[in-house]
Amino acid sequence: MGSLFAAAGSIFSRYTGASASKSSTPPDSKSEANSATAINDHASTTHDTTLPTLSSTEPEEESPETTPKASASNAPPPVLAVPTLSLDEGTTNNDSNAATPSAPTPRGLTQKTTSANSRNETATNESQKPLMPPPPVPQTKQQTSTTSSTNTSSLMPPPSVPRLQPTGPPRLNAGSSLRPPPSAAAGLRAPPTNSGSRLSNSTLAPVPVKKSSASRKVVLEPGYSPLDWAALAANPKNQLRGANMPPGYLRVTPSMLKVQNGRKNRDAWTSYQGKVYNIQPYVPYHPGGKGELLRGAGKDSAKLFQEIHPWVNWDGILSECLVGILVSENDAQAEEALDAMD
Numbered sequence: 001m002g003s004l005f006a007a008a009g010s011i012f013s014r015y016t017g018a019s020a021s022k023s024s025t026p027p028d029s030k031s032e033a034n035s036a037t038a039i040n041d042h043a044s045t046t047h048d049t050t051l052p053t054l055s056s057t058e059p060e061e062e063s064p065e066t067t068p069k070a071s072a073s074n075a076p077p078p079v080l081a082v083p084t085l086s087l088d089e090g091t092t093n094n095d096s097n098a099a100t101p102s103a104p105t106p107r108g109l110t111q112k113t114t115s116a117n118s119r120n121e122t123a124t125n126e127s128q129k130p131l132m133p134p135p136p137v138p139q140t141k142q143q144t145s146t147t148s149s150t151n152t153s154s155l156m157p158p159p160s161v162p163r164l165q166p167t168g169p170p171r172l173n174a175g176s177s178l179r180p181p182p183s184a185a186a187g188l189r190a191p192p193t194n195s196g197s198r199l200s201n202s203t204l205a206p207v208p209v210k211k212s213s214a215s216r217k218v219v220l221e222p223g224y225s226p227l228d229w230a231a232l233a234a235n236p237k238n239q240l241r242g243a244n245m246p247p248g249y250l251r252v253t254p255s256m257l258k259v260q261n262g263r264k265n266r267d268a269w270t271s272y273q274g275k276v277y278n279i280q281p282y283v284p285y286h287p288g289g290k291g292e293l294l295r296g297a298g299k300d301s302a303k304l305f306q307e308i309h310p311w312v313n314w315d316g317i318l319s320e321c322l323v324g325i326l327v328s329e330n331d332a333q334a335e336e337a338l339d340a341m342d
């Protein structure tokens, strides 16, 4: 303690001398006086922490008493300390808190003019620290809202981090609850029977027709409609089999059929499923035209017919045009021989 007093006295003597030589303005003298009172009060063991606040809080009132205080360090400080404590309690407490850890006496000596201001600043800073809201709350909000930083990941709420990251890709799983139940979804979907290759094979694609991409129907002359043909075929007097034909059916050999090709004033005959028909009366009624129908003249038309319109009722249209049955050449010759023997 003695050494401390001696050091304080020597520092104070230096300080007062330096300040007297440097400071000329009244505010500097006030601050110096404050620092001097602080040192003197610190020297007195009775009020170590409270007295420095007196100088900082009330520099104008004590300014005239600073010079006598420096000389009379043994003067009873409680007289000055009591009113100052009652006036400004918050600052005294702050100063007391700030003075203990930061070793006030060397600072006051080194920082001569701004000792009081620095103490006030430190006091305000220290007083603001406990009063300010805790920083992690806004930091977590900003971090969660703006970016996800790895340094402060511990401050972030644990559930928010996994929820924010997987919301991107697995929205399908997350949105599964919003989807309709599987039964409803299946009901909205196309039926499985109409999907895939079955559509093209069964329903939409034309079944066996190869050349039916465009219609090849012709414009029939007036009076040659299907109804007109039906009316003509309904009357047996029209002799649709041909003129000068025997009453019974003929045995038609391929050679005989080949001659009836519609040329040289001969009727066009064709065979279909073993039967021979005179198609000459039907030529102007054929929806596919004369040329198409006569492609089968003098030969079997079953292949062409099935390729183009297998749905057409051949027998229903050409029943009155039946000439006979198709027989082989040998059969015809044998029959003729039998007839000759008779």
Ligand code: HEM
Pocket (backbone or CB within 6 Å): 214, 215, 216, 217, 279, 286, 287, 288, 289, 292, 293, 294, 295, 296, 297, 301, 304, 305, 308, 309, 312, 313, 314, 315, 317, 318
């Ligand atoms: C050599 C034999 C024959 C050929 C090459 C042939 C050709 C055709 C063609 C190209 C068409 C037009 C098809 C279309 O584009 O819609 C057609 C239609 C038609 N043909 Fe023939 N034909 C033949 C024999 C016959 C016979 C013998 C009949 C009668 C028993 C017949 C009755 C019809 C009918 C009713 C249509 C209209 C079909 C429809 O509207 O869907 N054809 N034919």
